[in-house]
Each structure stands twice: as structure tokens, then as C-alpha cells.
Amino acid sequence: MSKMEVKTSLLDNMIGVGDMVLLEPLSEDSFIGNLKNRFDHNEIYTYIGSVVISMNPYKPLPIYTAEKVEEYRNRNFYELSPHIYALADEAYRSLRDQDKDQCILITGESGSGKTEASKFVMSYVAAVCGKGQEVNKVKEQLLQSNPVLEAFGNAKTVRNDNSSRFGKYMDIEFDFKGDPLGGVISNYLLEKSRVVKQPRGERNFHIFYQLLSGASEDTLKNLKLDRDFSKYNYLSLDSATVNGLDDAASFRTVRNAMQIVGFMEDEVQSVLELVAAVLKLGNIEFKPESRVNGFDESRVKDKNDLKEMCELLGLEQSVLERAFSFRTVEAKMEKVSTTLNVAQAYYARDALAKNLYSRLFSWLVNRINESIKAQTKVRKKVMGVLDIYGFEIFEDNSFEQFIINYCNEKLQQIFIELTLREEQEEYVREGIEWTNIEYFNNAIICDLIENNQNGILAMLDEECLRPGTVTDETFLDKLNTVCAEHQHFESRQSKNSKFLTDHSLPHNCFRIQHYAGKVLYRVEGFVDKNNDLLYRDLSQAMYKANHSLIKLLFPEGNPSKVNLKRPPTAGFQFKASVGTLMKNLLTKNPNYIRCIKPNDKKAAHIFTDSLVCHQVRYLGLMENVRVRRAGYAFRQAYEPCLERYKMLCKQTWPHWRGPVRDGVEVLLTDLQVPVEEFAYGRSKIFIRNPRTLFFLEEKRRQCLEDLATLIQKIFRGWKSRRQFLLLKKSQVVVAAWYRRYAQQKKYQKIRCSALVVQSFIRGWKARKILRELKYKKRCEEAVTTIAAYWHGTQARRELKRLKEEARRKHAIAVIWAYWLGLKVRREYRKFFRANAGKKIYDFTIQRIMQKYFLGLKTTTLSMSPIDKSWPAKPYGFLEGTHQELRRIFHLWRCKKYRSKFTKEMKATYEEKLAASELFKDKKALYPSSVGQPFKGDYVELSKNPKYQKLNSLVEDKVLLADVVSKINRANGKGAPRMFLLTKNNFVLADQKTGQVKTSVPLPDLSSVSVSTQNDGFFALRVKEGATSAAKGDFLLSSDRLIEIITKLHRIGSASADRNQIKIDISDEFLVQFKQDKVCVKFIQGAPKNGNGVICKRKNNRLLEVSVPSP
């Protein structure tokens, strides 16, 4: 148990006292009062030390649940309130852990709950021991043996609806781990007389009723039975059905249990056949038939039942019939056969029925043993559970009651012996001084019954074996003589004169003072029952049966094994088996359950004081308590004791560090408990008086209250402090967060203000700078303006001055010319006539013109039409003539040039002309083409062997053959292609192989798009709907673009039936590629640096061609 677990004790929440040893004052009244008090509170279990007293509650109590099992599992005996589970647990654990074989002795009157108690013990052990497939099977078989044995061995009696009519001792065997291995059941003397006769208000064994109520119609038919109880003589009718007992359901339970235990289907069938045979047997009746010799001989009255029974058992009817009419006595070599009268026949019938049933029962027990026996030979630990019929006092007590009570006597003895011995041993073990205690020892009664010389059983056997007439009366006579002096034997006829007038003692009875009270036994039937004779004819008849089970049950009927020796008597057998049982029990550690029935009415809630008192007396419970208390009333191991009371002393509370024994000593000294009140054992403290214990308990209770207050106080303090600390911590956290938040807010506000101020200042500064800059600019403008004005004024002044000067110079020159003319004229007038001036002037002009033309004649002029050179004009007035001459000369030399043209040259120049018309000033590429001759075939198609095939493919004359680039729309890169142009179509072919890729008839072309730039890109557009439009337009590039397009254009204009191809010149045009239209856009890039034209794909719909700017 862990230290933290709460330790409980039997002393907690006790109703009355849980252990009778603690009863104070101890008297019979207080004892019974305590039992009643507890019984009224459904506390049916009470201890006397380690003995458990169990009161029969006669109602189901919720104290046998799985939870209860767990509660009691592995707990110390006194730790919890008294329970049969505590005893079972203690026994099981000392068996498992200390290797001590155990026996659990359950005693008490009939109906006091022994059988139930034994089942609780077994089920508890089954629940707490090991688990596993094999183990579970064993457990199940052990548990299921109970319903089978109860069906065959229990019956309703006036005392108990489920009274065990046999004694049962079951050894459960365990392996070293405490797992069950199997078991052995011993049965003791089944009350077989019940088979043929039941006292009033009682029933036969359960199985008869169960079979008739629960078996199916088919089964009953097979067994030749009828459901009606009243049809069977052996079944008593007045209590055939019992309240709260469902025979039909029980039958199913029993069959199921038999199956689990391991009965074969045919075995079950045989068993049922035997049960049916017993019922049939009861119905056989006899009638007298007079014989010649005057004696009556019995005859079977109605042979039907006999016949059916014989059929059931496979018997020959006549054999059985004869066995009911004759009896053969064999002595030595003689065989004498006598007839049976009707009474003898009935006796024989009943004897057969009883024997059949009791042997069947023994066979069942053996069969169960066979199933449940341990399979291994390893050493086993054993727990024996004894559930034997309780002490019985009926109105009419016979041999059976005598035997049963004898058995109980023996058990009482063993109880006395073992409890006392155990107690004494404990004192010795613990080293405590011990003085013997007087108690009533029933050994004397046992002796009266079992003494080999003059015991009652010995007398009976003697009487049975004695030759001559033996009757029950002779037996009683014998007792009267032999036992008369015995103080526990009472008889009217005995020599002991004090009973002569005792009318409560009939003449045919004797009385024994048992430990449990006086019992009057009627001697009738004692001899017979002890003899337990079955006529040999019957056993032999049975052996002849064609039924395996019957044959097995009557081995003595085997004619080859005739045994003339008398079988041992019932009394002898029983004594022997009880002797063995006692020996067996003495080797084991005993655990006692003393069962008490609270009332005779089988009713819950009724507590009949007198009845309980009687049981308490004969069970010797008071003595038990006294013995227990004579020494020390209470004992407890040091550790739990210290644990329980340590709070009563400062030194031991809360912890005692030294040895526990010293701790207890310190504790008791501190509490000033008188020294004689306790003794220190080796491992336990012994407390003499319950008062001392209660004193300790009371102190503890008070202390616990104080402690509870203290604990409460400390706990509250601790809780509040914790709460406070938590609050404080939380407050710090909250404050921190709030401060952070507040600071954040404040900072943001300051930041905003700073920003506003800053922006104002910056604005103000900026405006100031702006103002300054504006002022500066204005100043500069003003300076410039002023300077401009000033320079203007200066310039105009200078211009005016220059003009003035020029005018003056001109005036001077004019004046000078006029003056010179005047001077010349004055000088030369005298030499010329008055009109000679005009003639001279005309002459001069003519002379000049002559000189000019003659000069022209000698000048060699270039005949090249492109030569722009022309002599400079000689005189201003010849300007018009000079230009006219130049024009005429140019026209003439062009005519001269043209007249030298061949036809090819003409065509070439026409082409060039057309090109110029098309592209001049429209496309920047044009000027570079002017100087190039339009060769047409640049690849020398006809000469190149690579292209021969291609050449042959093209039908028309090839007008142009060149390698061009075909632009890939996906990346704008060009791929070289052979481009062929004929009169009717153009062809694109692989440059390397000459394989034709595309051939498009020219009429399918609608237009050509080119840019204005200095690039070779051109798009050939195919008419929509044309067959070759599937591939879309062609975007090509060639340096010889001008030539290609011109040729293309010219083919169009040459043929009358075709439209001229349109030429679009634009820096942005659309090209249809299969499905998509892509825009080709030309831009001016960086000045030419060697890279040339770059075409790039910008997106799905745009190809950008960057052309270096010129």
C-alpha cells in the first residue's frame, strides 16, 4: 500500500462492535444485542478474532459485487468492516504467499447459510486468483460442480429450502503462483432415506422435480416419464413446488453445468435414466399371494411400471421380478432361497431405490472429480472448504441425525482444539506469557459415540454383526447397559434411575446431550440403516442389466466375485471417513465461519433472540470470545498500530524515525496507559482490555478532530496564500501589460505630434527655400532678359552702324562709279560718237557669249547620268541659259545611256524602278538595296546538286531563290529556309535537304506587311479561306526584302487575271499563326552595335522586333 493511501480499519464507522472481542461488558445479552444491532443494519458478518460469525440475512444483499471483491482484495483482515471476503482473502494470501495449506470450516445449523458461504468463498478465490484460458476453465469447472451436486444432493426441508443432504469437503488445489489447478471433492453420507420417504412438508431431492418440470417432452417420453408429480409414489406432494424455486430453470442450469464440468451426452442420458428408474421403482407395488405352505408370497401388482423400468435399464423383467419375490442366502457352500412376503418385498424395493440413488450420487462425485482433478503432478497448495450438514434436531431423529450430529460434534472439537492451539501458539510465538484457559471440551461426547469399545457406534456394529435375533430394541438395551453411566447419555431404561420418571423420554428412544443441545433419537431403523443391506439377488439382478452405468454401480452383483464377507456398516464407514477428514483438517491452517440463522421462518428482518442465543451457546461463541480475551483482547502488528495512533503523542507525530516497536512504546508511555494493560510481542502489541483500545480510539477520535481542524487551518491558510500569490502574480502581469499599453499609447501620441511639428517645420523650411530659389531664378531671368535686351540693343546698334557703313560704302562706290563713268565718258567722249555706247555694249555682250559657248565646247563633260557636276556659271545674266543647257545635256546623255541598254538590263532597271516606287522614302532599308543588282537566283539552284530535286519539283521558272529566315512565333528566333518564287507560287523548302515544306499559290496571297525600319522582316499574308491558309501567315526575314517584295509585286502587276498584291508598310501589323493572331511590333533600339535586328516574344500575342536606330 502506498504511503498516500488512506488507511482504514475495522474500527471505522462501526455498528456495534465489529469484533466481539472488543465487546464491553462481555455478557450473553450484550453479545446477542450486538449481533441483533448489526443484523438490523444488514451487517451480517461479525468477527471473534479471526473467526467470522455469519448471520443468514434471508435476502440478497449488495455486498458480493465485483467492486466488493476489489475492495477486500489484498487488504489486511482488520482493515475493513467484517466480511466473508476478508477471511477468504486472508486464507488465499497465506496459502499463496506463506505456503500454508488452508481449510475453511463452515459450521452452523441447517439453513444458517453454510452452503451459500462456501460458494462466496469459492467465487471470491476464483475472482482474485490468476487468470488465463486454462485457469478460467478450471475455475469454471470447480464452480459449476456446485449446481450438479446441489441438484442431486440437496432437498427442501422444513428448515431450509435448499438443504444439503450430504456432507461435502472440497480441496481446491493451486500451483506455486496461486493459480487453481483443480480439485477433489469428498462426499459424506447422503441422506438416502429421503429417496423413498420424506417427512411432512419436505421434498425428495431436487433432481426429481427438476427433471419432471424442466425436461422436454421428448426426453420425458424417452425416459417413459410423465410430467405429473402425483403419478410417483416417491415424490411427496404437499410441497412439490417451492416458492422462489424454479425447477425447470434449475434443470437447464444443471444440464449446462454438467456439460461445463465435462459430462458426455451419453453419461447425462444414463444419469437421467437412473433417476427415472428410481421414480419407476417407487411405483412398483406388491400384492400377497397365498402359498400352499400357508405363507404369503409377494407378487408384483401391476407389471407395467416394472416393465418400463426394466426397459429403461436394459433389465430382464423376470430377473428383477424374481429378485422381488425371493431371497437367496449363501453361507459357505450352501445356498438357501426363501420367499419374500409383501412387507419384505417393499423393503427390498426401497432398499434398491436408496442404493441406486446413493450409488449414483457417489458416482457423480467421482465423475466430477475425474474432470476437475489437477492435471499435473507438481506439488500443490491446497485450500479445503468444508460444508457439512448442520447440527439437526428434528421432532423425530433417527440414524441419519445421529450421524450428522456426531459429525458436528467432531467439528466442534476440532474447532476448540485448533482455535485454542492457534491462540496459544501465537502467544508463544510472540513471546508473551500465557496461562491456560478452561473451556468445555466436547471430547467426552465424541468419546461416547465413537469409542471403539463401548461407544454407541461400536455397540450398534456389534449388535448388527451378532448372530441371533437382532432388533432395534436389543440395541437400545445394550446401550442402556453400557452407556448408562455416561453423563451425556440419557435413557428411560438405563440404570440411571433419574430418568425413570422422565416422560419426555419415550421408551424406544435415547437422548444425548450434544454440545449443541439435547437430542432425542428413536432407535427404530438404527440396525437396518447401519446394516444398509441390499439383498444379493437384487444386486445380482442389477449387475445383469444391459446398462453400463448400472453395471458399474453394482460391482458386488458380479457372480464371479461373490464375497461372503459382510460389507462394512454405514456407521463404521462414516466414522472412518470422518476420522480421515479430521486428520486432513488438522494438517491445515483453519479458518472458521460460524453460521447462525436468525429465525426459523426463513424470513428476512426477523431476529429471534432465543434461537440465536441457543446457537451462540452451543457453538461456544461466548467461550470463544472469552478464550480470545483471556489473554489479550486485541493485538495488532506494531506498524499499523503506530500508524493509527501516532497522532496521540508529540514524539511520534507526524513521523517516527526509529524502530516501530519503540515508537509504540513511547506512544503508550506517553499516554500513561497502565503497564499491565499491554504486552509487547515480537511483532505485535497485545492489548489486554477492550477498554484500553476504546480509550485509544476515543483519544484518536478527539485528536483526529483537532487534527482535522489543524489540517483545515493549514489547508485554508495554504489555499488563501496560494490564492493571494496567484492574485499578486496576476496583478503584476496585468499591471505590466497595462503599463505597456499606456506607454504605447503615450508614445504614439508623442510620435504623432512630433510628426505634425516636423512636417510643419519641414513645410516652412521648404517654402523658405522655394521662395529663395524662385527669387534666384527671377533674378537670373531678369539678368538674362536684361542681357538679351542689352545685346539686342548692341546688335541693333552695330547692325545700324554696319548698314550705315555699307550704305556709305555703296554710296561711295556708286558715287565713285558715277564719277569714274563721268570721268571716263568725259575723257572718252571726245573719242566716240554719241550712240557708240550701245554698240560697244552689244558687242561686249556678244563677245562674252561667244567666249562662254566656245568655252563650253572645250569643256569635257561626264556622260554618266548620275554625274551631277556642271561648270560654274560664268556671268549672272547667263544663269537661265546655263541651267537650260545643263538640263538639255542631261536629257541627251540619258537618252544616249538608254540607247545602250540590253533587254535584261532594261528589265532589271524596270525592277529597280518599281522598287524605288514602292519603297523609296517609305522604308529605311531601301537605300541599301539600290546599289545591289537584283540577281534573282542566289543559290544557283540549277547548279547546286543538293537542290536538283527541288529544282525539278518547281514547274515554272524560278524568279527568285534565296535563303531566308522563317521566324518562329514561339521564341522569335529565325530558322533558315529556302525561298523560291515562281510566277505562280512561292515555295519554302528545307535549306539542307531541299525538301519542300510549303508551297503557296500566289493568288492565295492577299498582302505583304513590312515595317518602315531598316530591317528585313516581312509577313506574307494568306487570304482567309484559301487552301494554304491552314498554316496561317508567314513571317520571314531576308536582307533581300526589297528585291523579294518587288518581284512579288511585279508578278501581280504583270498578269492581268490577278490582283496586285498589296503592300502595307507599318511598324505594327498582325500576323495570323494558325489559330492565333500575333502582333509584330517594330521599335527603334539602341544604335547599331553589331547585334543587328533582335526579335523577341513578349507575350502570347506580341513579338517585338527591335531595330537599331541608324
Ligand SMILES: Nc1ncnc2c1ncn2[C@@H]1O[C@H](COP(=O)(O)OP(=O)(O)OP(=O)(O)O)[C@@H](O)[C@H]1O
Ligand atoms: N449470505 C446470504 N445472503 C442471502 N441469503 C442467504 C445467505 N446465506 C443464506 N441465505 C439464504 O438462506 C438459505 C439457506 O442457506 P444454505 O443453504 O446455505 O444453508 P445451509 O447452512 O447450507 O443449510 P443446510 O445445512 O441445510 O445445508 C439459502 O437458500 C439462501 O436463501
Ligand SMILES: [Mg+2]
Ligand atoms: Mg447446505
